[in-house]
Amino acid sequence: MNTVITIGRQFGSAGREIGEKVAAYFGIKCYDKELLSRAAKESGFCEEMLENHDERPTSSFLYNLVMDTYSFGYNASHFVDMPISHKVFLAQFDAIKKIASEGPCVIVGRCADYALNDLKNCVHIFIYGDEETKTKRIMGKYNVDAAKAKDMCIKKDKQRQSYYNYYSSKKWGRADSYDLCINSSVLGVEGTVKLLVQYVEDFEAKNQ
Template sequence: MNTIITIGRQFGSGGREIGEKVAEYFGIKCLDKELLTRAAKESGFCEEMIKNHDERPTNSFLYNLVMDTYSFGYNASSFMDMPISHKVFLAQFDTIKKVAEEGPCIIVGRCADYALHDFKNCINLFIYGDEEVKIKRIMRKYNLTEDKAREMITKKDKQRQSYYNYYSSKKWGRADSYDFCLNSSVLGVDGTVKLIVQMVEDFEALNGVTPEP
């Protein structure tokens, strides 16, 4: 296998679990929170600080400064003047690219599809789900009432949407931002995994690569 898969996901859609099962099938790594640990080590930032700013929107007005920084290379003085949220984003951005350069893997969230837009061996997915299914999953996972689960889903998705829309040039959850958008409620987690596996195998066949599960 030679494909990198990025997964954007609605909270409660099972996106991380789906990514882990696809990774297990192909014998590759699935990176979600693990990216934070590596980004902390490679950037020298405290891991707790990176976790506190992970996939969270920013109110800073330095958007163009960040875009210029990772488009044209680091500028020491501008980097020092950046807010912590931007520095954390850049640390994750660089780590995502390094991980992808090391070989096939699955990366969950964190604008990975945008970070890897130059990678031709990349499939970008967005996993969403029916509201009632997501609510039940979150109720079970976190032992919450229906109202609390719905509130948690709304809050998390707003954070992810704001983060993605701010740091990328695309729109979170919109079909034209990804290669495929999949409703995990239709086939369930395992059925969605099978579908993605088939998609990857077909993608590699079209590109002259024979996958090795």
């Protein structure tokens, strides 16, 4: 096994769960929130700051400027021309590249496919789902009603989309941005995992 798998996903599509199961099948690590700890450790940012900007598009420049001065104290002058959200993105970007250079793994979200665009041993996947399945999953997971679950899906996906489209030169969720787009509602979680495992194994066999 030599492949790095990146997974973009709609909220409620079980993308993270699918990523974890694919990683478990191959006996490799899956990075989702773990990526933040790694980026925090290597960049010197506090993890809370990374979480606050995680997969969120850049917010008001003024707010970032104020936060910069506050966060970096006497160093503020060096950073003043770059909003904090950019720095957080770059910290994650570096962490993703480092993680991928260490060996096969699964990386969920955070423009990982864009960060690893030049890497040949990569498979870039996008997982989406139909509204009904996603709504039910979010209702169960967060104990909310259908209206709230739908609202959460719309908001979270908008956030991810603007983050991805802002920082990458590709379009979030569009087929030509990935190697494979799959509707997890059709086969369910286990069926989707099975299909992805097959895809990755065939990819490896072809590229040996």
